[in-house]
Amino acid sequence: MSVFIPLLDAQTDEALIQSVSRIGPVIVPALSTPLALPENVSRYILLDHDTSFDLDDIVQKLDQGAEKVIIPLAWSKEIVGILPPERVMLLLDVGNVSAVSDKIRNGVSGVLIKTPSLDIDFITSVSRFFSGAEIHVLSTVTSTPPSLSIIRELRSSGTILVLPASLLTLSGTTSKQINIADAFIGPLVSDRPDGLFPTVVTEDSRSLGLVYSSAASIKETILTGKGVYQSRKHGLWRKGETSGATQDVLSIRVDCDLDALEFNVIQHGAGFCHLNRPSCYGGERGLPALQRTLQSRLSSAPEGSYTRRLFNDSQLLRAKIMEEADELCRAETKEEVAFEAADLIYFALTKCTAAGVSIADIERSLDKKAKKVVRRAGNAKPQWTNAQASSSKATVAPAPVPAAKQIIDPDSPIRMRTYDLSQTSRSERALLLKRPVLNSAAMIAKVRPIVDAVRSGGDKALLGFVSQFDGCTVLEGTPILRAPFPELPPGALADNVRAAIDVAYANVRKFHAAQVEPALKVETMPGVVCSRFARAISRVGLYVPGGTAILPSTALMLGIPAQVAGCKEIVIATPPRPDGSISPEVMYVAKLVGASAILRAGGAQAVAALAYGTETVPKVDKIFGPGNQWVTAAKMFVQNDTDALVSIDMPAGPSEVLVIADETCNPAFVAADLLSQAEHGVDSQVVLVSVNLPDSTISAIEAEVDSQARALPRVDIMRESIPKSIIVKTTSLEQAIGFSNDYAPEHLILHLRDAPSVVAQVENAGSVFVGPYSPESCGDYASGTNHTLPTNGYARQFSGVNTQSFQKHITSQEVTADGLKGLGPVVATLADCEGLGAHANAIRIRLRAMNT
Known part of the structure; x- marks a missing residue:
């Protein structure tokens, strides 16, 4: 958590930037030439009224690693609901706080309030209005810094003060500037008699040990960037001063109670512990241990050893990575996946070590990717798609729909992927219900x-x-x-x-004319x-x-x-x-x-x-x-x-069909129904739910899918949509219907014994096709029902297009004088209960007129 946040500008000197970057995020204006900030520092981009609005540019700033953007209220309508709330803050003046709507308030993670005076009562009231949001406050008076007591009082109330760089200094605090370490330490409150702060020291997300810090040691650490602590016996302890095991401090964080610290460091030398171990808690495990082993072997592995061969022979290392990746893709059980993943990670980390890449470097890259607003499509390169298309069994849910056409071997089987619902966990079942995600x-x-x-x-x-x-x-x-x-020319339409x-x-x-409803009229009480x-x-x-x-x-x-x-x-x-x-x-x-x-x-x-x-x-x-x-x-x-x-009309997504089939089904009919939907596009969603079907019947359906698809004109589309489609095995009709109701398909086809009796169990579907002679094609074209239907699971909430979709319904009421005598006192009583006197008066003035 932050104690305060510095607001940097183009004139901020490098030494000050280096120091403030150790104590939390910084705010930087949208400059034509961005400030050179340390790689690890978290930054908020300030976009004020002098900045021209450009949504693409804002998205690009977030994709390039900005933690948040701070936008003027005038831009909120253009951004709120478009960008993730956790990446957006609102820039407010004192006068426009009240203009923030609930929608805007819920669409941002915090606010930065510019105010001429740091009025605690006002800021507290704003905090209540923006309950749960980050509250930052910036004084527009920049000639003098706030006192330490003001910083302390704001921070204790949950408000983070924003301090312009012009008010900060690395020297002593004066009436014109405040030392950044003094501003950081001011709100901290120790609960120990000696006034020290427990400090957890970490490296690469693992704990090295517990030490103590004082105001003096914290100040020196912030200003020098070196690990400095407070020994309870010997005073200031500059880590590595005698042992050579020094530390570079990347960041200092305070806990939620402002009474403990976390130093994230780069440890040099033998290690943090006085026993010359990396951690006071014993030896390393997992990835850090593997990294240290590989780093050691890089410098000391004997010639001819296997590890030395991997470091020296890039082609051997490449082959091993590809081999282990393939074995991981083929693994099915939990134990197999864990075993093969460990092998792949070993060889991948060997390549990283050879290239001088650490786990921390990988984590930083992951953090950058996590900050991207615009996601990549996630497509595999063509050379990796062929084998996947021929696999009939998978252990993961359908992959996101590719945005670009894949190159697929025309000789590979056109097959769906198979899952057994009785052998899937709850989380795996949830993945089977998911559709491709549209960003x-x-x-x-x-x-x-x-x-x-x-x-x-x-x-x-x-x-x-x-x-x-x-x-x-x-x-x-x-x-x-x-x-x-104009009339169509002769022959234009066959x-x-x-x-x-x-x-x-x-x-x-x-069919749609039959949906027209007569007007409804009800006498709710006499008159x-x-x-x-x-x-x-x-x-x-x-x-x-x-x-x-x-x-x-x-x-x-x-x-x-x-x-x-x-x-x-x-x-x-x-x-x-x-x-x-x-x-x-x-x-x-x-x-x-x-x-x-x-x-x-x-x-x-x-x-x-x-x-x-x-x-x-x-x-x-x-x-x-x-x-x-x-x-x-x-x-x-x-x-x-x-x-x-x-x-x-409704939210829209790729076309989809779910077919439920039991032992009475005709495999050719089932395959034809699946393909009639799969030909719509490469992102079409096709699901077959089998009810106690023997493997021989499922194989017959798969064979029909492959042979029929090859004979159809849109086979290239089906080569992409069918391999992403799934077969779900169930052991009972109840299980199959339950899965279908959870999936809520656009089209539901019932290839079942006594299919009409099953319709009563359908709760969520756009349109149902009952029995072997009711193909979806009939509803798509000419049976009478509408084919514009809810997709993406929206059949839980939406109906398909119908006559009422093109109408709105208006209500009216007519109350006679006698009717008002009976209804009026009820209305007046309820209006009085709600404190709406004018409503009650509209009744009583009429009742009085009737009594005169």
């Missing part, structure tokens, strides 16, 4: 410039993005097509396709009638993807319920073809559903145009439809922007 903050940061540009630049900006991302440069100044749309669309339209409209009635959302935007497949079915599934609900304006957004035209299938559906306009744009730019409107694109009230990560992130962004005043 929402990173994606929103990427789409934000696109959304902002369309919002401010209108059609011009939109057309620029259509050219850049959709590959269309011939829209002649307008991205919008207005109804009535007769059988037109007929199929017509049948699908009729079925889907029939009091309450009603609820539906009204269509006036303007809706329907996003129809056009990436790896043309999706007229999505236009049907979104356009029909909008039409049935009575939406006045239906805008279909879909990427144009290079010549600026729209696919004839989508154009035909647009006419059927009564669309008022077609927006020829895709991606985040289309979502932005629908949310805010442009010179030609009408603004909508709600946006529907699936899409890729860019579309999903843009939808999430605009629905959280109060200026957009737009809602969305």
Whole structure:
């Protein structure tokens, strides 16, 4: 923990920087030329009103190792909810503390308050408002430093004082400056009669021993960077002064009670202990012991020994690392994994030792990676993916979805991975339920410039993005097509396709028309009638993807319920073809559903145009439809922007199916259902839950998956999605249904004996397909149900798109005079109970009028 935090600037001299870096984090302004800080120091970046807002630059600062950024309140709307709260602090003036909303307060880890006076009562009240957050305070009066008693009082109240570097000195404390060691020691409180502070000395996260510090020894340590302690017998003890086993002190921390210290050091010489051992607690174990052994062998291993060969022969060492990594990947039991991991760590640390890399260096690298806000996709390089694709059994949950296409051996089997639910732990079962994680903050940061540009630049900006991302440069100044749309040229739409669309339209409209609810009217007590009635959302935007497949079915599934609900304006957004035209299938559906306009744009730019409107694109009230990560992130962004005043249908993720199959299943049917979902994209989620299926049946399903996939046009996609998919073995129908309800799939297919009777047990699913002759394809196209469904487990909370999705429900009440006589006294009593006199008066004034 910190006692105080220095605020550095471009004029801060190097000696002062070195000293303050030993006692905790520092605050540095966002300078064009960053300060040269020691590698181990934790830094907060101060972004004040003089700094121009640039979210990408802020993310980059965090990725480069900044612990936190301190932002002005004016920026909070742009950052809170985008960046992790623990990486953000709020810069406040005394006058705008009260302007902080609950959302902003909960979206930051602390505040830095600039105040002309260090008023303890005011700061205490702010601390109560920001309960649980770090409270830092900076006096705007920089001519004189605060007294030690003020620093002590602030720190004891849980507030950390920020001291500008101009008020700090390495010399004696004066009326103009305070010695940094005096400022650090001032709030410390010893509970010992001799006034000393117990001090734990550590190196590389392990304890070396317990010593004692005094104010004098602490001061000397801060100023010199050397380990200095207080011997209870001999006074100041400068570690290594006689033995040569000196210490460089990297950091000094205080505990939560301000009465004990921790020194993190680099120990030189024989060791810390007077017995010439590294630690007072005995010999080293684990990685530190291995590191010390390897360092010793690097300098003393005899020629011809195995360890010397490893140090001298880089090709041998490389081969051993690769060999042990492969054996670790093949290990399955807990004991095997531990054994093989130990071998791999030995050879990896040998390479590190040969390169002069210590465990501390590795830990620092891990700490840097942990601070990154924008994560790497986590993809394996192509040469390491082939073997993984052919493995039919794994001991880990499905890997994160790759962002880029992998190179996979076309001759390797297209197989899923198998797990036995009865042999998995609770934590392993939880991993099986996980979906690929979308880094929402990173994606929103990427789409934000696109959304902002369309919002401010209108059609011009939109057309620029259509050219850049959709590959269309011939829209002649307008991205919008207005109804009535031109007739399709002869032959543009095949007769059988037109007929199929017509049948699908009729079925889907029939089912959705049946969902229209009559108005509800209830007399809750005599003379009091309450009603609820539906009204269509006036303007809706329907996003129809056009990436790896043309999706007229999505236009049907979104356009029909909008039409049935009575939406006045239906805008279909879909990427144009290079010549600026729209696919004839989508154009035909647009006419059927009564669309008022077609927006020829895709991606985040289309979502932005629908949310805010442009010179030609009408603004909508709600946006529907699936899409890729860019579309999903843009939808999430605009629905959280109060200026957009737009809602969305539901959170979206990769398409998914879960099939439950027992011994009555047809392996070919099951495989076909799995593949029909796996072809959507490389990130599609495909799960087979078997109910007491013999291994021979599972093998038959796997063989069908492989053979059917090879005969299908999108086999390259399935080569990537299927190896990430899983087979989960269960021993009973109850276990299988329980897993499915926890997974909450978008599509659930039941290949079961008496499948209709099982539907009653389904609690969480987007849509259920009952029996061997109900493939998901029917629901995707033409049975009548909607195929726009919740993914990523959101079937626990969300329904699929339906007629009510395009409506809002309004309530009304009508109270007669007699009704008010019965209801009025009840209302007035409750209003009085809540102290709302005007509410009660609105009742009583009417009751009095009726009695006169």
